[in-house]
Amino acid sequence: MRNKLLPKLVVSTWSLAMIAMGGGLLGQFLAPDFAQAAELGAACVGCHEKPVASFKASFHAKIWQGKNDCQSCHGATDKHENDPSKQTIISFGKGNGRSAEELSKQCLGCHKKAEHLALWDMGAHKKNDVTCVACHNIHSPRSAVKQPEVCFNCHKDVRSDANKISHHPIIEGKVKCSDCHNTHGTLTKHMINAESNNQLCYKCHADKRGPWIWEHPPVEEDCLICHSPHGSRHETLLVEREVTLCQNCHDNSSHHATAYDNTSGFGGTHSATQFRGRGCLECHHAIHGSASFKRSFSR
Amino acid sequence: MKKRIYSAVIALSLAVPALAVAADENTNAEVHGTIELGAQAVHSNGDKARLQEFRDLDDSFLGNIQLEALKGAYHFEAEGKNSGEDDRSFQINGGEYDNFKYKFDFSQWTHNYQFDAITPYTGLGTQNITIVGTPANTSNWTKFDYAVDHKSYGGELELSLHSPFYVKIGAEKQEQSGLRPFTVKTGFGSLSEGPEPISNTTDNLNLKTGYLGESLSVSLTGTLSSFKNDNKYLQIGANGVDTDFVLAPDNDYHKLAADLSWRDLPLSSVLAAGLSRSSLKNNFTATDINYSSAMLATLTSLNRSTFEGDIDYTNASIALSSRPLDKLDTKLYYNYIKRDNNSSIISYGTAPVATNNAQELLSYDKNTAGIDVGYRLPNKTKLDAGYEYMNIDRSTALPSFTSASILYRYDNPGSTTDDSFYLGLKNSALDWLTAKIRYKRLDRNSDIYTAGVTAPTIYTARFDSADKTMDEWKLSFDIFPVDKLDLGLSYTYTNNNYDWTNSSIDGDKRQNVYADVTWRAVEAVTLTGFVGHEKTKTDSNKRLNNLLTLDRIEMTDDSFWTYGLGAKVAATDKLTFNLSWQYQKSDGEVDFNNSLAGTAYQDITASDDYTKKTLEAKANYAIDSKLGVTIGYIYEKLDYSDASYANYAYVVGSNYYSGVYANPNYEANVGYVMVKYGF
Numbered sequence: 001m002r003n004k005l006l007p008k009l010v011v012s013t014w015s016l017a018m019i020a021m022g023g024g025l026l027g028q029f030l031a032p033d034f035a036q037a038a039e040l041g042a043a044c045v046g047c048h049e050k051p052v053a054s055f056k057a058s059f060h061a062k063i064w065q066g067k068n069d070c071q072s073c074h075g076a077t078d079k080h081e082n083d084p085s086k087q088t089i090i091s092f093g094k095g096n097g098r099s100a101e102e103l104s105k106q107c108l109g110c111h112k113k114a115e116h117l118a119l120w121d122m123g124a125h126k127k128n129d130v131t132c133v134a135c136h137n138i139h140s141p142r143s144a145v146k147q148p149e150v151c152f153n154c155h156k157d158v159r160s161d162a163n164k165i166s167h168h169p170i171i172e173g174k175v176k177c178s179d180c181h182n183t184h185g186t187l188t189k190h191m192i193n194a195e196s197n198n199q200l201c202y203k204c205h206a207d208k209r210g211p212w213i214w215e216h217p218p219v220e221e222d223c224l225i226c227h228s229p230h231g232s233r234h235e236t237l238l239v240e241r242e243v244t245l246c247q248n249c250h251d252n253s254s255h256h257a258t259a260y261d262n263t264s265g266f267g268g269t270h271s272a273t274q275f276r277g278r279g280c281l282e283c284h285h286a287i288h289g290s291a292s293f294k295r296s297f298s299r
Numbered sequence: 300m301k302k303r304i305y306s307a308v309i310a311l312s313l314a315v316p317a318l319a320v321a322a323d324e325n326t327n328a329e330v331h332g333t334i335e336l337g338a339q340a341v342h343s344n345g346d347k348a349r350l351q352e353f354r355d356l357d358d359s360f361l362g363n364i365q366l367e368a369l370k371g372a373y374h375f376e377a378e379g380k381n382s383g384e385d386d387r388s389f390q391i392n393g394g395e396y397d398n399f400k401y402k403f404d405f406s407q408w409t410h411n412y413q414f415d416a417i418t419p420y421t422g423l424g425t426q427n428i429t430i431v432g433t434p435a436n437t438s439n440w441t442k443f444d445y446a447v448d449h450k451s452y453g454g455e456l457e458l459s460l461h462s463p464f465y466v467k468i469g470a471e472k473q474e475q476s477g478l479r480p481f482t483v484k485t486g487f488g489s490l491s492e493g494p495e496p497i498s499n500t501t502d503n504l505n506l507k508t509g510y511l512g513e514s515l516s517v518s519l520t521g522t523l524s525s526f527k528n529d530n531k532y533l534q535i536g537a538n539g540v541d542t543d544f545v546l547a548p549d550n551d552y553h554k555l556a557a558d559l560s561w562r563d564l565p566l567s568s569v570l571a572a573g574l575s576r577s578s579l580k581n582n583f584t585a586t587d588i589n590y591s592s593a594m595l596a597t598l599t600s601l602n603r604s605t606f607e608g609d610i611d612y613t614n615a616s617i618a619l620s621s622r623p624l625d626k627l628d629t630k631l632y633y634n635y636i637k638r639d640n641n642s643s644i645i646s647y648g649t650a651p652v653a654t655n656n657a658q659e660l661l662s663y664d665k666n667t668a669g670i671d672v673g674y675r676l677p678n679k680t681k682l683d684a685g686y687e688y689m690n691i692d693r694s695t696a697l698p699s700f701t702s703a704s705i706l707y708r709y710d711n712p713g714s715t716t717d718d719s720f721y722l723g724l725k726n727s728a729l730d731w732l733t734a735k736i737r738y739k740r741l742d743r744n745s746d747i748y749t750a751g752v753t754a755p756t757i758y759t760a761r762f763d764s765a766d767k768t769m770d771e772w773k774l775s776f777d778i779f780p781v782d783k784l785d786l787g788l789s790y791t792y793t794n795n796n797y798d799w800t801n802s803s804i805d806g807d808k809r810q811n812v813y814a815d816v817t818w819r820a821v822e823a824v825t826l827t828g829f830v831g832h833e834k835t836k837t838d839s840n841k842r843l844n845n846l847l848t849l850d851r852i853e854m855t856d857d858s859f860w861t862y863g864l865g866a867k868v869a870a871t872d873k874l875t876f877n878l879s880w881q882y883q884k885s886d887g888e889v890d891f892n893n894s895l896a897g898t899a900y901q902d903i904t905a906s907d908d909y910t911k912k913t914l915e916a917k918a919n920y921a922i923d924s925k926l927g928v929t930i931g932y933i934y935e936k937l938d939y940s941d942a943s944y945a946n947y948a949y950v951v952g953s954n955y956y957s958g959v960y961a962n963p964n965y966e967a968n969v970g971y972v973m974v975k976y977g978f
Contacts, residue, residue: 062329062369063396094779095730115465115509118516118560121569121620122630127671129681129725141331142367142376156789156813160831160861163883165909165939165963169353174386174408174449187573187616187634195575195614196636204473206501206526207547211581211608211642217661217693218761220638225763233859233885234907235960240837241906243943244855244889248762248839251802257843259851261891262901267946273489275943277956282482282490285544291531291606292545293585293645294598295654 043077044070047084054139073106073138092133100129107132116184123185130154135183151177158230166238167231180229197224212289218249219288235278243279328370330978335363337929337973345965348411348444349937355384355409356969363973372396385409385448400457405450412445412480416957417949420493420535424478426589428493429536437949445959447477447497459511466508473501480959483535483544491535492957495546498529514563522554522577532589545588550581550608567622574615581608598647606643613637626675636665644696657696664692683723683737690716691764713746715764723773733777741769745799766798783819788812800840805852807837823869830862851900852892857907860884877917885909909939925977933969 040061041052055061055070064072071077075090082088086096092103104126111117120126134154135145148170152159162170169175177183180200181191194200201223202209210220218225226245227237238245243260250256255274262268264275273282281287338360343350350356362382368375375393386408394400419434423443434440453471481495502525509518526549533544554577561570585595585604595601618632640662646655669687676682692714723737745766775789793809815829837855842848865879887906893899917931939962947961 059369059374063372063374065371094782097730112562113463113511113513113516115511115516115518118511118518118558119571121560121562122571122618122632127628127630127673127683156787156815156829156831157791157811159829160811160813160833160859163861163881164859165883165885165907165911165937169408169410172353172386172408173380173388174353174406187571187618187632195573195612195616199577199612202552203503203524206473206524206550206552207475207499207528209526209550209552209579210548211550211579211610211640212548213606213642213645213656215640215656215659215661217659218763220661221663221691221693222763233857233887233909241855241887241889244837244839244853247841248800248804251839251841257802257841257850259841259853259891259898259900261889262903262942265942265945266948266951271951273951273954276951276954277492277943277947278480278482278960279943282492283484285482290545291548291583291588293588293590293595293601293604293606293647295656 040066041070043081051139057141058139059142060138075106092131092138100126100131103131103133107136116182119182119185119187121185122187123183123191125183125191126185147176147178151183161228161231164231164233166233166235168229168237170230197222201229208288210289212291213293214286214290214295216287216289242281243275246280328368330366330368332364332366333975333977335361335973335975337361337971339969339971341967341969343965343967345937346414346963347965348414348446349963350935350965350967351409351411353386353408353410355381355386356967359384361971361973368393372398394457397459397461399459401455403454405452407448407450409477410447410449412447413957413959413961414444414446415442416445416494416959417442418493418957419491419955423494424496426496426530426532427534427536430491434955435950440949443478443494445478445480445494445957447475447479450474453503455505463512464508464510467506469503469505469507471503471505473503475499480957481533481544483533483542489952489954491537491955492959493535494957495533496530499527499547501526509558514561516558516560518558520554520556520558522552522556524552526550526552531583531587534589543589543594548581548583548588548608550579552579553577554612556614564621569620570617571619572615572617575613577612577614579608579610579612582606600649600653601645601647603643603645606645608643609641611637611639611641613639628671628673630671632667632669632671634665634667636663638663640696655697660696662694664690666690679727681725683725684721686718686720688716688718690714693764713764715743715745718742718744719769731779731781735773735775737773739769739771739773741767741771743767743769762797762800762804765800765803768796768798770794785817786814787816788814802842803839805838805840807835809836810834825867827865827867828863831860833857833859849895851895851898854890854892855887855906856890857887858885860886873921875919877915877919879913879915881911881913883909883911903942905940905942905945907939907941909937911938912936927975927977929971929973929975931969931971931973933971934967935969936966937964939963 040056041048045052052070060068073090077089080089086093090096090098090103090106096103108117108120112120135150148159148162152162161167170177180193182193183191185191186193188195192200194203198220208219223229226239228239229237232238234241236242240248247256255272258272258274260272260275261270263270264272266276274280276282286292338358339356340358341356343356360383362379364377364379364382366375366377372395373393374395375391377389377391379387379389381387388404388406390402390404392400392402417437417440419430419440420428421431421441422428423441451471451473453469455467455469457465457467459465476498478494479497480492482490482492484490502523504523505520506522507518507520510516526547528547528549530546531548532546535542535544554575556573556575558573559571564570583606590604595604613636615635616633618630620628620630622628638661640660642660644655644657644660646653646657648654667687667689669685671685672683674682719739719741721737721739723735725733725735727733743764743766745764771791771793773789773791776787778786778788780786789812791809791811794806795808796806797804811831811833813829813831816827818826820826835855835857839853839855840849841851841853843850861881861883863879863881866876868876868878870876886908889903889906891898891900891902912935914934915931917929919927919929921927944961947956947958949956949958
């Protein structure tokens with residue numbers, strides 16, 4: 001019997017939430033406004049016309065409503081007014097002379113209590129001196145990071161993989177980097193959003209979760225033994241040509257050990273079903289596990 | 300009806316807050332947004348499914364909408380992409396900082412595998428497909444599309460009410476439906492490709508509560524996930540003989556997790572820990588998967604006809620990062636993962652051919668511990684070093700399949716221990732240059748081998764858990780020679796050597812090099828470029844049928860090139876051009892060493908070879924501050940070849956192929972025009 005509870009819960013929860021939020025918003029938007037903001041960037045606009053203009057249009061400035069000015073992030077401007085170098089102010093541009101930690105501290109001053117930053121100190125980005133502004137454009141009208149473009153700026157190998165013939169739909173925008181990774185830090189390797197690679201993959205591929213009567217142990221141990229998650233030049237994200245990959249373990253007896261060469265394809269002199277088309281998968285369709293009571297070659 | 304309900308909910312979800320925002324023009328609420336309307340025309344030759352693998356590129360109208368409202372600390376965003384197409388999405392989020400947040404997502408897209416495939420089966424999409432007669436004449440076969448539609452609906456609400464405490468509830472529903480490539484071997488023919496019917500649902504519910512303080516964060520999370528498959532089996536009927544194939548079973552998963560992060564400890568330390576316990580269960584009978592009494596009768600002495608799947612996962616992690624000295628950063632970490640498989644043991648048959656699944660039900664304990672050290676040297680130089688120990692101890696309820704002469708260890712490769720360390724140096728002494736070099740060494744030791752037995756006695760080992768050493772060098776430069784020029788260069792060399800995998804992979808060498816450049820030549824012109832090259836060489840020793848002597852060595856040589864160029868030009872204040880070109884070339888081959896046993900294997904010269912070219916050109920013209928027009932053109936061409944698909948035939952003897960993946964080549968021209976209105 002299909003589970004009817006959760007779908008109803010999804011709709012009910014969302015509907016209730018929207019009614020509450022809609023009402024709340026309506027009330028808030030009809031309520032008297034906050035005090036008008038003071039002129040932002042008055043001390044800076046003389047020299048930094050464009051940055052001040054972009055800041056005024058930014059998400060931060062609108063949310064702050066004049067409660068914080070340029071100095072909130074860039075520090076006191078007294079010395080900078082007399083010596084307009086990057087060293088007399090907290091600059092986030094090139095050649096600022098400051099450590100990544102100093103720069104990120106400016107953001108963490110407000111955001112360190114954020115839930116998603118709870119493990120910032122444990123993550124690879126902090127360890128490798130990646131600052132908040134390396135990904136976030138603070139002067140942007142929108143706060144969201146543009147994925148995957150921003151990530152690809154540093155992760156060139158991932159950009160290469162994600163564009164290959166076989167890939168997760170990352171460049172098509174159906175899967176975001178943040179669906180799998182918490183870029184702000186985790187206790188896991190590669191900052192994945194789960195305890196293990198398999199637990200992460202099962203979030204979308206629940207049909208591979210089992211439990212199975214007959215398991216394929218490497219599959220249960222780590223999906224990445226066979227798959228390259230961002231993309232591959234081989235079909236179905238495989239790390240190698242399919243027959244070659246299977247024979248890396250299954251090369252002992254029967255056709256497992258047979259040499260499949262250039263003559264093994266369609267019409268070849270040694271044409272073999274194990275090589276043609278989808279190769280091993282043409283018969284062994286249950287490589288992720290089988291729920292059959294009978295143990296057979298294809299399970 | 301269900302679709303209508305969901306559509307109504309989505310529409311209301313969009314409308315209610317939007318109306319709320321727009322309701323009072325006298326307040327200082329800021330409402331911004333854009334509406335884009337347009338159309339695209341596509342002309343393509345070849346494999347349209349590959350062209351549209353994850354995207355809808357048919358002639359169609361296009362529509363995007365984005366709405367953003369701000370008032371005080373409140374914000375609301377709504378976005379709809381690709382309205383009118385098969386790959387559309389809607390998203391709403393909003394809230395007030397430190398008070399509440401909410402979001403709702405809907406997305407739909409189709410994974411197209413192959414259009415116009417053919418099969419001798421009838422009854423496609425059901426659990427019962429049949430072949431009648433001798434289907435050598437493909438003109439009588441059924442035409443169909445391999446495609447799976449993905450839909451997901453989700454919502455999340457988080458409340459903190461300006462307090463350090465928060466509660467978050469989220470729910471998500473994922474649906475998949477369609478036909479996926481599947482092949483069966485029947486008594487009728489050697490094999491027949493046909494579609495697997497896909498119709499399943501995954502429901503997820505997530506509840507999280509926690510405390511976020513200045514120095515302490517704690518949380519408790521509960522997760523429920525339920526997978527339901529409408530198709531438990533696929534019955535193949537071939538000339539009156541039915542054969543059943545079992546598909547993915549239902550499952551129920553739940554998890555309870557607790558996390559802690561404690562900052563501002565002595566020595567600038569942060570302590571983080573996580574603990575989770577999860578359980579995966581299912582339960583099905585032989586009847587559920589359409590086993591007939593006759594089928595069950597073939598499994599003599601079957602001990603049970605009900606399977607109860609039961610796998611428990613335990614995870615514990617702890618990490619301590621500190622700064623014991625002004626220039627020294629350290630991190631100590633430990634992780635434990637346990638997979639405990641307590642599923643039913645199925646056995647049947649009698650000695651000497653008794654069979655049971657206990658030899659394959661994998662459990663394991665994985666312990667990982669390590670230390671990372673970073674020390675800041677003079678001249679903006681940083682030294683990084685680290686060591687990690689990892690042990691995986693695998694077990695099954697019964698010993699794995701073994702014999703005196705052959706260690707047949709696909710299933711239970713025992714215990715492996717990894718010792719790895721790395722050393723890295725980074726220097727940023729020059730404002731215009733950051734250079735990094737890093738070396739990593741891995742030693743993997745396995746206990747698979749029996750005492751007293753030495754190579755080259757035949758072993759079949761999982762390559763991933765055989766003895767192994769890995770040496771890896773990474774070198775990278777970030778160069779900013781002038782203010783408006785950014786250059787990046789990275790190179791990685793990896794050398795893996797496997798020991799005792801005498802009938803398997805022996806080793807591989809990998810080299811990857813990437814470079815990119817961004818040059819803001821003048822204020823109105825930005826030029827970009829990148830190039831990448833990946834080279835992998837793998838050697839594998841191969842034996843035939845348990846022989847001690849080598850039959851051959853297979854040498855795989857994979858090469859991949861890619862480069863791209865881009866230009867963004869603001870011709871005037873109102874007119875901008877974007878132009879990009881991307882090229883990929885994949886070239887693989889498998890070479891055979893025939894000298895060892897006098898064989899005459901022919902090298903595979905086309906191993907996932909392909910070239911892909913993509914040109915994108917776009918012009919944006921701003922008619923005024925609110926209205927703009929975009930005209931774009933995309934050209935894309937894929938040429939693929941592989942020895943497994945060369946000279947493709949639908950019928951080979953009594954084997955029947957459907958055409959899936961056979962010829963993915965395509966060439967496409969896409970033109971589109973969009974009108975964008977901002978408000």
